[in-house]
Amino acid sequence: MKKVIFLNVCCLIVCLLMARQVYFQSSFVNKESHTITSLSSSLRFKDSSELNREESGSNNQTRSHPRIAIAGLGIESSTFSPALTNEDAFHAKNGADVFSSYPFLSVDSPLRNKAEWIPTLVGKSLPGGAVTREAYESLVNKTLDALKKGGPYDGLFFDIHGAMSVVGFDDPEGDFITRIRKVIGKKTIISTSMDLHGNVSWRLAENTDLITCYRMAPHEDAMETKQRAVKNLLERIESGKGKPTYKAYISIPILLPGEKTSTRIEPGKSIYKAVGPAAAQNGIIDAAIWIGYAWADEPRNHAVVMVTGDDKEKVTKTANQLASSFWNARSDFSFVAPTGTLNECLDKALASNKHPFFISDSGDNPTAGGAGDVTWTLTEILARPEFKSENGPSLIYASIPGPELTKKAIAAGVGGHTEGYAGAKVDARFAPPVWIAGKVESIEYGDKDAEVEVVIRVGSVHVIVTQKRKPYHKERDFTRLGLNPRKTDIVVVKIGYLEPELYAMKADWLLALTVGGVDQNLERLGYKRIQRPMFPLDKEMENPDLSARMVPSSNNR
Numbered sequence: 001m002k003k004v005i006f007l008n009v010c011c012l013i014v015c016l017l018m019a020r021q022v023y024f025q026s027s028f029v030n031k032e033s034h035t036i037t038s039l040s041s042s043l044r045f046k047d048s049s050e051l052n053r054e055e056s057g058s059n060n061q062t063r064s065h066p067r068i069a070i071a072g073l074g075i076e077s078s079t080f081s082p083a084l085t086n087e088d089a090f091h092a093k094n095g096a097d098v099f100s101s102y103p104f105l106s107v108d109s110p111l112r113n114k115a116e117w118i119p120t121l122v123g124k125s126l127p128g129g130a131v132t133r134e135a136y137e138s139l140v141n142k143t144l145d146a147l148k149k150g151g152p153y154d155g156l157f158f159d160i161h162g163a164m165s166v167v168g169f170d171d172p173e174g175d176f177i178t179r180i181r182k183v184i185g186k187k188t189i190i191s192t193s194m195d196l197h198g199n200v201s202w203r204l205a206e207n208t209d210l211i212t213c214y215r216m217a218p219h220e221d222a223m224e225t226k227q228r229a230v231k232n233l234l235e236r237i238e239s240g241k242g243k244p245t246y247k248a249y250i251s252i253p254i255l256l257p258g259e260k261t262s263t264r265i266e267p268g269k270s271i272y273k274a275v276g277p278a279a280a281q282n283g284i285i286d287a288a289i290w291i292g293y294a295w296a297d298e299p300r301n302h303a304v305v306m307v308t309g310d311d312k313e314k315v316t317k318t319a320n321q322l323a324s325s326f327w328n329a330r331s332d333f334s335f336v337a338p339t340g341t342l343n344e345c346l347d348k349a350l351a352s353n354k355h356p357f358f359i360s361d362s363g364d365n366p367t368a369g370g371a372g373d374v375t376w377t378l379t380e381i382l383a384r385p386e387f388k389s390e391n392g393p394s395l396i397y398a399s400i401p402g403p404e405l406t407k408k409a410i411a412a413g414v415g416g417h418t419e420g421y422a423g424a425k426v427d428a429r430f431a432p433p434v435w436i437a438g439k440v441e442s443i444e445y446g447d448k449d450a451e452v453e454v455v456i457r458v459g460s461v462h463v464i465v466t467q468k469r470k471p472y473h474k475e476r477d478f479t480r481l482g483l484n485p486r487k488t489d490i491v492v493v494k495i496g497y498l499e500p501e502l503y504a505m506k507a508d509w510l511l512a513l514t515v516g517g518v519d520q521n522l523e524r525l526g527y528k529r530i531q532r533p534m535f536p537l538d539k540e541m542e543n544p545d546l547s548a549r550m551v552p553s554s555n556n557r
Ligand SMILES: [Zn+2]
Pocket: 195, 196, 197, 198, 219
């Protein structure tokens, strides 16, 4: 390995000395080694200045690969949850580690070879409560420091979710990109990729050049979207077309939970199906519709349509069409599954002959921003007489964090009896910690979120207790604990719409409108700061002005 590095470094120096025109071969760019990176970045810095001069018109023959930075933070955080999110929740990746988040940028992949990439910091957190100001400042400053060191840049791939809340602070993503602009300047083309549950403030729209979001919920096209953001960025740089001439923006006064806006069912299905063809038109670069994030109380939280391109008429018309199709369908959105109170759902599941019967414990869905430790639902289940006996209908409850109880379970060992309290450390507004007493059925270590997971059997209920909160989205999440959800009568999961594997496994499904930080009953949340009127909170509101507004170019920032 050392020999390879040495040879590459030598070759690089020879190339630079001999030619002064540097065509960075992919083999140099892609073999990550700190030696090469640190040496070549200082050398390429000079090269990129040449590139800037060349772009200003002096010489067409010294063109090198474009220099593209990567940065971004992603979290969906609820201001209605008492939970707080700290820096370590973002599992920030730095430098070359960032590539592992993007399979389309793997070594020797076509896109990887088209540019000189300068990954800075990318952090992704599970959804949760608002991010602390300290965590936000620390992550942003680390990103800005890395960007300062690696510049200048032709482009930036800005990979964010768009629904971050920071304690006592509005529009973090708008703040973040503004501070990035101060470091990288106006010339760099920024391509922003987002979740469709993110929010697009006017400030974010002004500072970015290209912008897009997922077209599917559940987000089966997440990686495809990020790849499109990168491809569009490269295409605009390589072709010399640069920033889009037009960015149309339409704010739509609709705020709906994700569980009503799945693209698997109408009207979300048709509305989003139109986005791809809209974006494929000549004169249009991309088109996107954001549902927005319902569990944060900020003026920027609402649906948005954006279309970017060079043909003013098409950009405007397309944005208007997408926005009116969304507005016109507003009354047709309903929950992705039949809903009910918890007791109604349990009654139906117990009476049904379809198993496994899934019930979403949706109010505390950790992947929407719930604390994940609300005990209300589990307390109600354990109190039901049907589940008191070992021979009762089998039910899996996934899951409740209880670090002390997991320790006790480990001490008791598999087959032993354990008992103790779990949950309600973060969100005790609806119920106190729940008492769990029963037989330890399994103990597993090493999950990246839960760290330790134990299954405790109480009557006919298998309760998954974790050291830290964890979403249960895959069949393997259950089977690795020795549970067989396919052979279980009822499976209750802290989740909203069922993720694909669970959806495929279910014989039937109900969405329980339970309490928590991401209560699906938005009227119970008590918004104070979102813009009004807002559908469906203000049911009698008049038709809004849905004409496209042109966002000023980032050159004018
Ligand atoms: Zn989402």
